[in-house]
Every structure is written in C-alpha cells, then in structure tokens.
Amino acid sequence: MNVKYFLLFSIFTYVPLFAIDIEVKDSSGKPLDLVMVTVKAEKPQVPPRDDHGYPPEGLEFTITPEVTMFTNPNGKVQVPFPYAPSVVIRLRKIGYKDQNLRAFSSGSFQSFRMEKVVDINLLVSQYPSNSWVAALDFGEDKDLRKTYMEQCGFCHQQGSFFMRRAFSEGDWEDIINRMMGYGARPHGKAKKKLPSLLSNAYVDLLKHPERVKPGRTWGKELYGAVIREWPMGDSFSQMHDLLYHKKTGLVYVGDNIQDRLWEINPNTGKTVVYKVPKQPEDELGGLLPGRLRSFQKHETYVGLHSLAESPVDGHIFITPSLQKRITEFDPISKKFTDHMFADGLYPHTVRIDDEDRVWFTLALSNQVGMFDRKKNTFKNYNLPARTKKESFSLWISGFIVKLMNWGFPMHLLPVDERVSGMPLPYGIDIAPNGNVWFTRLHADTIGVINPKDDSFKLIETPFQGPRRLRIDKDNHIWISAFPEGSIAKYTPEDGKFKMYPLPTAVDGVETPYSLNVDRPRNLVWVNGTSSDNLMAMDIKTEEWKVYPMSRKVTFTRDVEFGPDGKAYTCNGAFPSWHIEDGQPTLMEIKQSK
DSSP states (O other), X not given: OOHHHHHHHHHHOOSSEEEEEEEEEETTSOBOOSOEEEEEESSOOOOOOTBTTBXXXXXXXXXXXXXXXXXXXXXXXXXXXXXXXXXXEEEEOTTBOOEEEEEEOTTOEEEEEEOBOOOHHHHHHTSOHHHHHHHSOOTTOHHHHHHHHHHHSSSSOSSSXXXXXXOXXXXXXXXXXXXXXXXXXXXXXXXXXXXXXXXXXXXXXXXXXXXXXXXXXXXXXXXXXXXXXXXXXXXXXXXXXXXXXXXXXXXXXXXXXXXXXXXXXXTTOEEEEEEOOOOTTOOTTTTOTTTTTTOSSOOOSSOEEEEEEOTTTOOEEEEETTSSEEEEEOTTTOOEEEEEOSSOSOEEEEEEOTTOEEEEEETTTTEEEEEETTTTEEEEEEOOOSSHHHXXXXXXXXXXXXXXXXXXXXXXXXXXXXXXXXXOEEEEEEOTTSOEEEEEXXXXXXXXXXXXXXXXXXXXXXSSOEEEEEEOTTSOEEEEETTTTEEEEEETTTTXXXXXXXXXXXXXXXXXXXXXXXXXXXXXXXXETTTTEEEEEETTTOOEEEEEOSSSSOOBOOOEEOTTSOEXXXXXXXXXXXXXXXXXXXXXXXXXX
16 A cells, blocks of 8 residues: 555545645635635435435444645645545635536545635625624624623524615514524614614625624644544434544534434544434423424424433433423434423533533522432432512413413513523533533523532622633633633632633634533634634643634534544534525544644
C-alpha cells in the first residue's frame, strides 16, 4: 500500500482511503491559505427511507462522510476521503466567491482559482448571523437585544439569511406570536417594541450593508485540522443532544422532533436508527400536543432530548421531555425500558453520578429529579420560587399547559422582564467531588445539591441567561451565558465568577447554547450557535481555537469527546430547513497537532 494511503488508513480506518491533493490560488495566481475545502461523494450511499421518509428501524446502513480541511500557507491541502468514483468539491473563503465543482476522482490532484468578491451585498451575505444582529440598531436598550437573543434565538439563529428581509411590523408580530406558541417568552415590553424595531432596523441595514462587520477571521489552528460530517435525518428533524459512548465508541444522536435515536460508528460510518417507543396512552405531541400542531411533519410522542451513559453498565438514559418518565436504552441488547414518575414536568438535561444515580432537571416544574437505579425510586428536589407571584404561577402551571394544548394564543399571556413563573431549571452536571450543579435559565441562578445530606443552595449569577454548565477536574463550574456572548467560571472555594468573552462574538453578540469540559486535556469546548463555529479554550493558558463548520446556519446544542480528544457535535436547528442545505449532520473535529 502506498505510504500516504497507509497513513490515512491508520488515522481513519476507512477501507480503502485515498487522498485528494488540492491547490487553490487567487485570480492572479497567488496561493490562498485557509480556504475551506469540503469534499463529498458525488453519489453517496443512500439508505432506504421506507419509515415515513427515514431509514427502517434496526436496519444497518452506511453513511458516506463529508470531509472538510483548510489550505496551508502554500494554498495546498491533502484531503483524506474514502474511495468514490467521483467527488464534489466546494471551496469557501470569506471575501471570495464560493466554488462548487464536481466529478473529480477521489485520488487525484486538482488546482483551482478563486475570485474576490467586489459586491458589498454579496460580501456581507457571507457573514454569520451574529454579524447581522450586532449591526441591528437597538438604540440604547442593550437589555432588549439580550432579551431578543435569549428568547428568540434558542431554536434557530437570528440574523440568518431567513431573517435578512424587509419584513413589515405586522410580519414581525405574526412571527413573534407564532414563536411564542413554540415556547419563546419575550417579556411584555420586548414583545411590544421588537416588531417595529426589527422591521425598521433590517430595512435600514439592507440600505447600508457596510454596517455589517465580518466575524472572526479563520486562524492558523485550522492548518491540519480535519472536520468530518455524517448527514442524518432531514429538514424536518431536530438533532438535539448527542453522546459519545465510552464503552462502545459509538455516537448516539437524538432526533427530538421525530423520536429517533441514531447510532453511528465514526470509524466506519455504519449506522442504525432506533425509534424510541411510546406508551399506548401517549398522544402525538406528548404532554404538550398543542406546541407542534402547526409543524408540517413530526412524530413527537416522547420528545427525545438529552442522553447520559451509566458508568456502571454503559446503559444510556434519555430524557423524554414531553412525558413523565426517564427512558433507559441498553446499547448491547438494543432494548428500551421506561421508568415512570408522577411528579414533575419536562425532564430536560440528564447526567449520572458515580453511584449510578440519574440526575435530571425538570424545566417546567422548577425541580431537579433523581432516579436511584439501585432502589428503583425517584426523588424530586423542589426549588424555591422567586416571588409569591411566581409561586402562584408554578402552582397553576398545569392549567396553563392545558390552555396551550387547547390552542389558547400563548402570546396573550402576560410575561414580566425575568419571566416570573418560569425559572426554567436547565443544565446539570456532576462534579468530581459528587456535588450536583444546575442552572436556572430565566432565574439567573445556578444551584448545587449535596447528595450526602440533600442540602442545596442557589447562587445568583452576575449575567443573564445561564443555560448549560459543566465542571472541570478541579470542581470549577463552567457556564454558558447564552445572551451575553460569554462563558463564565465559578469557583466554589471563593464564590467568585470570572467572565470569558467569546472570540467569535461581534460587539458582544454570540449565543453559547452549551459547553463541555474535556477534563483529560483541560479544555472547554463551546457551541458558537450564532457564528457557525465550535470553539475550544485551554483552561490554563486561556487561549482560544475556533473551528468553523462547513454549513452556514449551523446551530449546535451540545459537545462530546472521544478518548483521543476528537470533539463531536450535531446540527440541531429547529427547523432544520434553516441549515444552508437543509441537512443536519453529526460533526467530528480533529484538531491539528
């Protein structure tokens, strides 16, 4: 075997594996570095879609990966790719016209030239969503912009090419009312101001595109980095959370809207889809059937949301957000088991401690739940309401859910500035010392439970919208400050917060949906939800590396790691037709050495 091909084989274990040598120059013949080169099979392997447009349950099939790398200072790159009779190549670099080229051999050398963009409108159309939001004129009300990002940016990007239109004030009112039906909760003042503000701001911006500033320039950390993607689902999917399974090396991705669990082997591309079973009494839409009534295609009975692996037997525990249960999946037997509970609403994020206790947030009932596998019992921790008004709102929350399911216009319900009645327990993680930490997104607090004595305390955050958190090897808490364009570190020993502005933020605009800590390598990985990036910070040096994703409007919600340090994420926009080509993918990022 050719040495070059052998080395590629040893890295990726695809058989056979070849290299496409690519050279890129500008129109004058000067080498272009940091060109994003994406290679796809012209005719990828396509599984049958006999199950409502999706692969039949339990059928093993192979997904052909897409591979993205970046040219070096000499304008060259060698892209490893499994054998295909012909491939499609896309070249992308901000400030240059995209090149979409097809029908090349997967073991060839190709040389291309790229033209500079001279039209300002075409140039700014290449900029990410947060560049556009940063350029919108919100006047002096910076808090209004944060509310807009927090409440209107958790399903899909704001500022994407879908939003860059001259919508009327009435159009924006209709959009906001419809999104409130899906769960957005902008406060009354924001709801009143945003339609005219957004209408005027976009009309003005389309007249003055020079106000849109570029995002972060791609950096030298991309030399030698490899991004692989496996297309999965379709434009009606919502690939939410994912899990790298430590015992098997398989990656599991949950389609929240179609109730399917995707099992992908990143070494071979072999894939199997499992349908999360529903109970006979389950309704379409689960306990919130009114929420997705207007969505064109969905099979949401349970609302597959978050996943965690048991350290004892490797079983996967899933939060079915639209039911009152926790679902267990055995990755060996492929059997599902439901564990029912009576109290609590909307099981959200799930983690498992060293004692094999399953911890999860209950977002709509202001609780943290725990399932003790040894005793087969549930226990809930009721979190305090912020005010008497909130206590009353939580007490009648069941009635409010009924109103929603009956089709009551949710935008008619009053919402105050910090969404009283919905503290929204959200992210959760287990510290090395055994303490359980969680966030409350709308209450601007984090909290900690000591399982030894069941005590807990709440801590106010000096920032708005703590979304998800993870904990490093030193028991320090890392938190995504969703509308603030930052992440935060909380050190329990001194009770202090430290803020870290994200390198992808434009004028403070970025929405880090989630983050995760790679403890062995002491890295914090962050979802750049508004900028089409995944980024990593070295905790010791506080230096950042940023990895742009190959598709515009890439909305990622979670990060996982393999034992070799590869990072995994998935494109979880809702709806997925917002993604550049409407195709969700599982993404693997291999950093350069």
